[in-house]
Amino acid sequence: EVQLLESGGGLVQPGGSLRLSCAASGFTFSSYALSWVRQAPGKGLKWVSTISGSGGSTYYADSVKGRFTISRDNSKNTLYLQMNSLRAEDTAVYYCARPYTSGWAGCFDPWGQGTLVTVPS
Amino acid sequence: EIVMAQSPATLSVSPGERATLSCRASQSVSSNLAWYQQKPGQAPRLLIYGASTRATGIPARFSGSGSGTEFTLTISSLQSEDFAVYYCQQYNNWPPYTFGQGTKLEIK
Numbered sequence: 001e002v003q004l005l006e007s008g009g010g011l012v013q014p015g016g017s018l019r020l021s022c023a024a025s026g027f028t029f030s031s032y033a034l035s036w037v038r039q040a041p042g043k044g045l046k047w048v049s050t051i052s053g054s055g056g057s058t059y060y061a062d063s064v065k066g067r068f069t070i071s072r073d074n075s076k077n078t079l080y081l082q083m084n085s086l087r088a089e090d091t092a093v094y095y096c097a098r099p100y101t102s103g104w105a106g107c108f109d110p111w112g113q114g115t116l117v118t119v120p121s
Numbered sequence: 122e123i124v125m126a127q128s129p130a131t132l133s134v135s136p137g138e139r140a141t142l143s144c145r146a147s148q149s150v151s152s153n154l155a156w157y158q159q160k161p162g163q164a165p166r167l168l169i170y171g172a173s174t175r176a177t178g179i180p181a182r183f184s185g186s187g188s189g190t191e192f193t194l195t196i197s198s199l200q201s202e203d204f205a206v207y208y209c210q211q212y213n214n215w216p217p218y219t220f221g222q223g224t225k226l227e228i229k
Binding site: 106108109110 | 153155157163164165166167170171176208210212215216217218219220221222223
């Protein structure tokens with residue numbers, strides 16, 4: 001069974017840092033790009049970042065570019081999101097997700113259960 | 122950036138009836154359009170990809186149609202477990218991947 005399990009969320013003060021992790025199992029990890037998608041409380045889904053299977057290519061939403069860094073350790077089957085200079089508007093549940101139909105791009109399935117990041121205003 | 126617009130924001134339908142949800146893209150996304158269902162406290166669940174193909178395990182009462190800029194998700198006979206929020210997503214032109222703002226399907 002394909003599974004994604006996020007961890008690392010919590011309460012952090014504005015300007016602080018946090019690193020999220022997503023542990024994967026049930027598939028050939030290095031063959032798939034992986035993404036982070038976030039959802040602010042009571043709001044919709046917003047794509048945050050994507051990394052290729054090798055880790056050689058990364059992409060970011062404008063709202064997090066220069067502050068967040070996506071990375072992966074293919075030897076540990078783990079995806080990361082390093083979040084620096086956090087703002088109140090970064091408060092959200094952060095999901096990791098895998099492409100459904102190809103190793104590179106497309107719609108997402110499965111998703112992890114999410115981890116909540118709270119940055120007070 | 123491709124903007125996705127869903128309508129209506131809230132849809133009230135009785136169990137057993139048909140629900141029709143709409144999604145419009147600001148420019149053509151071909152058939153690279155997905156639909157997700159999300160229930161409170163849960164991650165999104167993929168229902169439809171390629172605009173009209175049901176994902177594994179999705180009941181036949183869910184169907185998708187459309188191409189280009191206009192898309193529809195139809196639930197033919199609503200079951201109690203179908204009341205949730207539904208999102209569309211385009212994956213034709215990225216980055217960024219973009220989602221609609223969601224349609225809340227509630228019990229009438």
